[in-house]
Amino acid sequence: MALIGYARVSTREQNPESQEAALHEAGAEKVFVDHGESSRMENRPQWIACLDYLRSGDTLMIRALDRIAGTERMAIETIRELGHRGIKLHSLTEPFLDIDATTPMGEAIIGIMAVLAQLRISTIRENTKRGLNHARAQGRIGGRPRVMTDERIQTARNLRAENKSYPQIARILGVSVSTIQRSI
Template structure:
């Protein structure tokens, strides 16, 4: 039986020291760490490595459930993968142990609250952006593609692939600029 520790922070300027110390104190045999967003499991290679190597009786240990996932769907997928391998999930700072009914129930409740918190944060951010736009303070991200250059190259007879290569942009971006917006007509059936 192995105890795999997993430590995660969202940004590169955040520190993993406290999590790593707690996981060491909890007796983790191996600790994997990464600085990636918890809003998705995509690109979290250290977590995937643990899930790939887990065997029957192994434990995935985190300090808190929000270090593992920020959505119910991702959390449930991770727990399913751990269980399919015959392992369990535990947390050092929360009464989570998926090998018990009470630990599983507590995990599900925390997952709901973590997702709720993420959604509230997203709503507050969107409200702040809308307010800044209304005040004329926020104008959005500056354009990263020179539309005039795309149109000039098209007028010179270059195709989308060559334009994309020369400007180091995606072909889809070129097509969005050179293809006129097509109005769709809705026809009633029947």
């Protein structure tokens, strides 16, 4: 029954030392650390190593849930998987996460969390769809406005006919070279 820590920072410029120190101070015997890894990625090298290292009866310690999971669905799946493996999860900043997923009550709480997460996702999708449909009915089309209007495209073509280079045309019109190339 070991206390194993996991820390993660999203960018290479960030320093995970405070997370590591807090985990060691809380009793972690070993701490796995990912540098410059997104929580939405499941194949983080040290996260995989940590999961491989953990055994039934161990406790995984984290500073916060966002260190291991970037979405609610990922969090629930991770908590559930740890529970099935007999591994407890302990968050230093979120005591409500100390759920023993190996018990019927823990499994029920995780199930409720899963249902609520799915409800939230479905509600967001429904609201987004409704908003887009309403905007279309009003004659609005979403997205960023076009930079290259028909007039600007014609200007770019005329400049190209005058043997101006793509970089020159881009500078004149204040857009990128790739925008000019796509437009002509």
